[in-house]
Amino acid sequence: MPGIVEFPTIVQQAARQFGAVFANEPARRHFAEYLTGLMVAEKKNISGINAEFAQTTDQSCLNRWITEVAWDDQELNRQRLAWLQQAEATRYAPSGVIPIDNTLVDHAGKLIEDVGYFWDHAEERYKIAHDYLISNYVCPSGKHYALEFRRFRKREACAAIGNEDFRARLNAALDVLDAVRNRDADRLNVLRISDAERLLSGVRIAYLNATDPKRVIVGLDE
Numbered sequence: 725m726p727g728i729v730e731f732p733t734i735v736q737q738a739a740r741q742f743g744a745v746f747a748n749e750p751a752r753r754h755f756a757e758y759l760t761g762l763m764v765a766e767k768k769n770i771s772g773i774n775a776e777f778a779q780t781t782d783q784s785c786l787n788r789w790i791t792e793v794a795w796d797d798q799e800l801n802r803q804r805l806a807w808l809q810q811a812e813a814t815r816y817a818p819s820g821v822i823p824i825d826n827t828l829v830d831h832a833g834k835l836i837e838d839v840g841y842f843w844d845h846a847e848e849r850y851k852i853a854h855d856y857l858i859s860n861y862v863c864p865s866g867k868h869y870a871l872e873f874r875r876f877r878k879r880e881a882c883a884a885i886g887n888e889d890f891r892a893r894l895n896a897a898l899d900v901l902d903a904v905r906n907r908d909a910d911r912l913n914v915l916r917i918s919d920a921e922r923l924l925s926g927v928r929i930a931y932l933n934a935t936d937p938k939r940v941i942v943g944l945d946e
Contacts, residue, residue: 727776727778728760728764728776728778729777729778729779731756731757731760732760732763732764735756735759735760735763736756736760736813736898738755738756739752739755739759741803741807742755742803742804743799745795745796745800745803746795747793747795750785750789751789751793752793754785754786754789754790757773757777757786758773758781758786758789758790760773760776761773761774761776764776770783770786770787770790771783773786774786801872805871808869813863813865813866813867814863814865814867815863816863817860817863817864818902819864820861820862820863820864821861821862822859822860822861822871823859823860823862824857824858824859824860824863825856825857825858825859826854826855826856826857826858827856827858828842828844828851828853828854828855828856829853829854829856830851830852830853831852831853831854831899832852834852834853836854838854838875838876838877839852839853839854840853840855840878841856842937854875855875855876856874856875856876857873857874857875857876858870858872858873859871859872859873879931903929910941
C-alpha cells in the first residue's frame with residue numbers, strides 16, 4: 725500500500741527555498757513529489773514515484789511537468805548551491821575537494837535516448853546504461869554534494885543526430901579540472917559551473933570512476 729502522506733521536512737524546506745523558480749503551486753507540488761520520490765521510492769521512475777503517495781494526481785501530471793513544462797534548471801541549481809553556502813559545514817573552503825564521478829545508471833531498454841553498452845569497471849562487464857559525468861564538492865566537514873553533471877553520448881549517437889560536439893568523457897572531466905587548476909572562472913562559467921569565483925577559493929583535484937557496487941580510483945592529479 726502507498727504510504728507517503730506528507731513530504732519529508734527537508735523537502736518542505738527545499739520547496740519553500742526554491743519555490744520562486746516555479747510558476748505556480750501545482751508545479752511546486754510536483755517538484756516536491758519528484759524530490760521525495762528520488763529520496764525514498766524503490767523505483768525512481770514516474771510511475772514508481774507516483775505510486776508511493778497515498779493521495780496524488782494521475783502519474784501523467786507528474787510526467788508532463790517533467791517533460792513539457794518549462795522551468796529554469798540552471799537557476800534552480802544556482803540557488804541550491806547558494807543555499808549550501810549559508811552553512812559552515814557545506815560552504816566552499818580552501819581545503820575542499822572536487823572529485824569527478826563517472827557513474828553508470830543501468831537500464832533495461834535499448835531505445836532510451838543516449839543509452840548504450842558501456843564497460844563497468846567495478847563489475848568487469850558491459851552493461852546497457854546511461855553514462856553520467858558528475859562534478860562534486862567535498863567539504864572539509866565530510867559533507868558532499870553535486871555541482872553539475874553531463875550525460876555522456878557516444879560518438880555514433882552524436883553522428884546519428886547530426887551533433888558534432890563529441891568529446892571523450894575524460895576530456896570533458898579534464899575541462900573542468902583544468903579550469904579549476906588555472907583559476908579560470910570564465911571557463912568554468914562556459915562549462916556551466918555555478919558560482920565559479922567562490923569555488924576557486926581553493927580546491928584539490930581528483931579523478932574518480934564511481935560505479936555501483938564499489939568505487940574504483942582510476943587516477944589522481946594534483
